[in-house]
Amino acid sequence: MAERRFEIARIPGFATIAVATFVMLYLPIAALVTFSFNEGNSVAVWSGFSLHWYEKAWANQAVKDATVRSLTIAVCAALISTTVATLAAMGTTRRAKFRGETFIYVAINQPLMVPEIVTAVALMILFGMVKQATGYQGLGYLILAHSAFCIPFAYLPIRARLEGMDLSLETAAGDLYATPWQTFRHVTLPLLGPGILAGAMLAFVISLDDVIITEFVKSGGQDTLPTYMLGQLRRTMTPEVNAISTALLGLTVVLLTAFFLLTRKRD
Amino acid sequence: MTEAVTIEARHAVKAFGQGEHVVRALDDVSIQIRKGEFFTLLGPSGCGKTTLLRLIAGFEMPTSGTILLDGADITDLPPNRRPVNTVFQSYALFPHLTVAENIGFGLTMQGRPKAEVKARVAEMLALVKLEAMAGRKVSQLSGGQQQRVALARALAPQPKVLLLDEPLSALDLKLRKEMQVELKRLQTETGITFIFVTHDQEEALTMSDRIGVMSAGKLQQVGSPRDIYTRPVNRFVASFIGETNFLPATVVSGGVRLSTGDVVAVETAAQGAVTLAVRPEQVRIVAAEESGAIVATVRMLVYFGTDTHCHLALADGTEVVARVQSPASGEAGIEEGSTVGIRFASGAAQVLED
Amino acid sequence: MSSAAEERLRRQSARNGWLLSMPALALLAVAAIGPLAIIVIYSFLTPGQYGNVVWEFSWDGWVSILFTRDIFDGTLGLADAHLTIFWRSVKLSILTTLVAFGLGFPTAWFIATRPAQQRAMWLFLITIPFWTNLLIRTFAIMEVIRAEGVLNTALMWSGIIERPLAIIYTDVAVLIGMAYVYLPLMVLPLFAAIDRFDMRLLEAGYDLYASRWQVLRRVILPIVKPGIVAGSILVFVPSLGAYVTPRVLGGGKNMMIGNFIELQFLAGRNWPLGAALSVTLLVIVTAALLVYVRAANRGSNPHG
Numbered sequence: 001m002a003e004r005r006f007e008i009a010r011i012p013g014f015a016t017i018a019v020a021t022f023v024m025l026y027l028p029i030a031a032l033v034t035f036s037f038n039e040g041n042s043v044a045v046w047s048g049f050s051l052h053w054y055e056k057a058w059a060n061q062a063v064k065d066a067t068v069r070s071l072t073i074a075v076c077a078a079l080i081s082t083t084v085a086t087l088a089a090m091g092t093t094r095r096a097k098f099r100g101e102t103f104i105y106v107a108i109n110q111p112l113m114v115p116e117i118v119t120a121v122a123l124m125i126l127f128g129m130v131k132q133a134t135g136y137q138g139l140g141y142l143i144l145a146h147s148a149f150c151i152p153f154a155y156l157p158i159r160a161r162l163e164g165m166d167l168s169l170e171t172a173a174g175d176l177y178a179t180p181w182q183t184f185r186h187v188t189l190p191l192l193g194p195g196i197l198a199g200a201m202l203a204f205v206i207s208l209d210d211v212i213i214t215e216f217v218k219s220g221g222q223d224t225l226p227t228y229m230l231g232q233l234r235r236t237m238t239p240e241v242n243a244i245s246t247a248l249l250g251l252t253v254v255l256l257t258a259f260f261l262l263t264r265k266r267d
Numbered sequence: 268m269t270e271a272v273t274i275e276a277r278h279a280v281k282a283f284g285q286g287e288h289v290v291r292a293l294d295d296v297s298i299q300i301r302k303g304e305f306f307t308l309l310g311p312s313g314c315g316k317t318t319l320l321r322l323i324a325g326f327e328m329p330t331s332g333t334i335l336l337d338g339a340d341i342t343d344l345p346p347n348r349r350p351v352n353t354v355f356q357s358y359a360l361f362p363h364l365t366v367a368e369n370i371g372f373g374l375t376m377q378g379r380p381k382a383e384v385k386a387r388v389a390e391m392l393a394l395v396k397l398e399a400m401a402g403r404k405v406s407q408l409s410g411g412q413q414q415r416v417a418l419a420r421a422l423a424p425q426p427k428v429l430l431l432d433e434p435l436s437a438l439d440l441k442l443r444k445e446m447q448v449e450l451k452r453l454q455t456e457t458g459i460t461f462i463f464v465t466h467d468q469e470e471a472l473t474m475s476d477r478i479g480v481m482s483a484g485k486l487q488q489v490g491s492p493r494d495i496y497t498r499p500v501n502r503f504v505a506s507f508i509g510e511t512n513f514l515p516a517t518v519v520s521g522g523v524r525l526s527t528g529d530v531v532a533v534e535t536a537a538q539g540a541v542t543l544a545v546r547p548e549q550v551r552i553v554a555a556e557e558s559g560a561i562v563a564t565v566r567m568l569v570y571f572g573t574d575t576h577c578h579l580a581l582a583d584g585t586e587v588v589a590r591v592q593s594p595a596s597g598e599a600g601i602e603e604g605s606t607v608g609i610r611f612a613s614g615a616a617q618v619l620e621d
Numbered sequence: 622m623s624s625a626a627e628e629r630l631r632r633q634s635a636r637n638g639w640l641l642s643m644p645a646l647a648l649l650a651v652a653a654i655g656p657l658a659i660i661v662i663y664s665f666l667t668p669g670q671y672g673n674v675v676w677e678f679s680w681d682g683w684v685s686i687l688f689t690r691d692i693f694d695g696t697l698g699l700a701d702a703h704l705t706i707f708w709r710s711v712k713l714s715i716l717t718t719l720v721a722f723g724l725g726f727p728t729a730w731f732i733a734t735r736p737a738q739q740r741a742m743w744l745f746l747i748t749i750p751f752w753t754n755l756l757i758r759t760f761a762i763m764e765v766i767r768a769e770g771v772l773n774t775a776l777m778w779s780g781i782i783e784r785p786l787a788i789i790y791t792d793v794a795v796l797i798g799m800a801y802v803y804l805p806l807m808v809l810p811l812f813a814a815i816d817r818f819d820m821r822l823l824e825a826g827y828d829l830y831a832s833r834w835q836v837l838r839r840v841i842l843p844i845v846k847p848g849i850v851a852g853s854i855l856v857f858v859p860s861l862g863a864y865v866t867p868r869v870l871g872g873g874k875n876m877m878i879g880n881f882i883e884l885q886f887l888a889g890r891n892w893p894l895g896a897a898l899s900v901t902l903l904v905i906v907t908a909a910l911l912v913y914v915r916a917a918n919r920g921s922n923p924h925g
Contacts (some may be wrong), residue, residue: 008823009734011727011837018731021724025750025804028761031771035764043764044774084645091641098635104642111653113910115862117879118899121886122656125663148652151645168359171326174346175353176373177424183347186376190363202752209754212864226756233869242764245757256752260745328626343626 036242053243070224074207077146082200085154093162111149120216137219146207154199161195271302279332292318294484309471310481352421353430360405367401373424391419428460514543529561535618542619549615550589553608560608664896672890682893710877714860720800725807733815751805790872798870807852814848850916
């Protein structure tokens with residue numbers, strides 16, 4: 001169907017710039033992934049395929065510890081932030097507007113607005129005092145900090161799901177003799193499930209990726225994968241960092257794909 | 268009449284908004300609905316009929332007034348403790364449950380034994396003829412089938428009253444006609460009191476035992492379909508249900524005098540200026556010379572198939588529409604521009620005080 | 622006017638709203654919002670000799686943002702080094718915004734004019750980098766632009782240049798890096814605005830003799846302006862507060878405000894100055910975000 005027509009929405013050059021932008025966006029990531037499989041220790045000259053750097057990273061006790069630490073923090077932060085975000089989303093949607101609702105909304109989204117370096121410095125001071133006063137140096141501080149800044153990321157998809165949910169379903173449940181708790185248990189929660197899962201996955205990804213707050217809050221020897229990689233920069237770059245990056249990247253892409261499928265499923 | 272009253276609203280008022288923006292969705296409505304009847308709340312959108320339904324269901328609380336069920340005050344009872352079920356306009360079927368689970372939801376919530384729930388669900392599926400669909404998700408059903416599930420779900424717990432909020436509005440014309448018959452059958456078979464909300468006058472006239480006509484938050488008239496149609500109490504009811512000629516008139520001894528000077532014999536207790544309401548089909552066209560006929564000129568004839576509408580002008584220009592049966596073949600004996608006489612069928616003209 | 626029962630229900634609903642939000646608010650108060658108060662307090666204290674603070678009131682933190690005290694006669698002079706860092710931060714943030722707009726607008730337009738079933742795929746391609754670790758993306762761009770990186774290797778191999786281009790550890794490197802990592806933040810709001818744009822207006826424009834360029838300038842840009850403001854601020858705000866990208870790509874020297882703040886808390890040992898800088902950054906960012914909220918609200922009714 002090679003119809004000749006005036007392409008109304010075409011602006012000369014735009015498609016070219018757009019395609020070039022996509023290439024520029026993915027080329028560095030492609031290079032990073034490619035050279036993680038490089039045989040030699042260059043991240044620019046290809047000398048053959050090998051899983052050498054993955055093995056090396058895996059054999060590195062520091063990397064293993066950082067991985068376990070990153071995952072521990074991310075799982076805890078995702079669980080905590082998703083739980084409180086679910087409650088908050090239920091509190092701030094689908095009820096008559098009440099005094100302070102806007103305040104709650106702004107407060108919950110505050111971590112999205114404050115530059116991370118400012119929060120990082122503030123937490124360093126506060127937790128520094130607490131560390132000195134209590135002597136406790138554990139992962140609790142990182143879990144607490146991560147849980148807090150993950151809240152908006154968990155809250156937004158759950159809220160979106162709640163707002164999209166037909167309020168008459170819960171009305172119907174009430175009409176059919178369900179108590180408020182039964183309504184929540186048998187109607188709201190099952191319908192909200194995908195939203196909660198999506199929120200938890202976003203929170204997990206965000207926690208896993210955090211650099212700045214972790215860098216300032218961690219006690220000695222508490223490197224996570226990102227802070228470990230940042231520390232490695234002082235030495236010469238080797239494909240080992242590429243290998244760790246690629247692994248992290250793969251995990252993120254898998255989770256994000258799942259997230260999109262979950263949120264799109266809804267009609 | 269001493270029939271038992273199931274639902275009663277006493278001076279129910281529901282106001283929305285605050286300060287200067289208060290809207291009285293329901294303005295002092297009192298109504299009694301009898302056991303086992305098919306009662307329809309009829310009115311244009313925004314007249315308060317759905318609000319009244321929601322007060323009965325317990326989704327809203329009245330600003331003042333009381334709601335009684337079998338004589339007991341249920342005004343403050345939450346919906347899950349009222350033996351009243353609703354068929355929602357949007358159906359509100361649970362998308363995560365199967366057809367059978369939807370129908371059994373109310374019984375399960377009441378904590379009935381599993382065996383009883385199962386038996387009752389099977390019974391309901393048979394009642395709405397959806398036995399084959401028990402295991403389907405509701406999203407796999409057609410609009411008409413979803414409608415039946417919504418009905419079965421609301422009937423399953425055997426409520427004392429079933430509330431139906433414009434349940435047929437989402438269906439196409441053919442399906443709507445089928446469901447009208449179906450609803451009537453279900454009501455007769457179950458003997459449950461139905462309160463049906465609609466803005467469709469034809470639906471109301473064909474299905475109901477009694478109709479309550481509402482407008483601007485007030486109940487205008489309650490009566491049988493025949494009462495409402497033939498004896499509308501005011502101009503709103505007369506114009507909302509069917510078509511009506513409204514003729515300005517003055518009460519004189521023995522009837523009312525129209526603006527043309529003609530006197531129409533009707534019985535009325537009213538005084539002074541009134542409106543005479545006559546349905547178009549009750550306007551008879553006769554020879555202009557016939558004694559007692561009101562002289563009119565035929566302005567326009569509009570052909571409607573079985574009927575023809577004659578737009579007439581009285582001597583002073585007042586317009587009257589008469590609906591006459593179209594003659595078997597060719598032209599009616601009436602032509603545009605001709606002078607004719609009109610008469611109102613005996614007892615058909617209604618005097619309305621404005 | 623409402624009955625006692627209605628009033629009771631309304632109160633109960635509001636109370637439940639607060640109760641349900643309470644755990645989240647408590648967590649945020651302890652580990653996100655509350656600590657910001659500490660920063661404000663610290664900006665008015667006296668620096669300790671080995672970092673930290675002495676609990677004595679002082680304006681020094683705020684004064685030393687712009688001025689430096691002469692070691693010999695104690696007079697105040699403008700702190701040139703600080704001004705350089707502020708200027709670099711603002712300049713790089715503005716340039717980053719411009720570059721991101723230059724690339725992002727055609728990209729957003731391209732995505733919005735794809736057939737509906739392709740659009741989700743293109744958007745997904747923009748979203749993936751958006752959620753990908755910022756550090757990893759910074760590494761990726763670093764490997765491309767550094768001396769023995771992909772770009773230089775390719776250019777030298779093809780004979781275009783003889784010696785590697787010295788991009789890494791310059792302002793240009795930071796600019797490239799920030800434009801790269803923040804580009805999705807420009808594309809997404811622009812896409813949202815263009816997606817709402819009624820393409821029939823283009824027909825009207827061409828019908829009334831406008832050229833493609835005139836249609837772009839006189840019809841498209843004015844209507845999608847709220848999206849442009851939103852995207853620009855979403856890029857400008859994190860650029861101004863950037864820490865990771867300038868640290869990795871700027872080397873130690875080409876600092877921005879974020880790195881300068883860190884310096885005060887670590888090597889510089891002037892916590893009140895660091896705190897005052899943080900408060901300043903917070904105020905600027907909040908002001909920019911208020912502009913954003915207004916633009917976004919206007920964006921939700923595009924022709925209003």
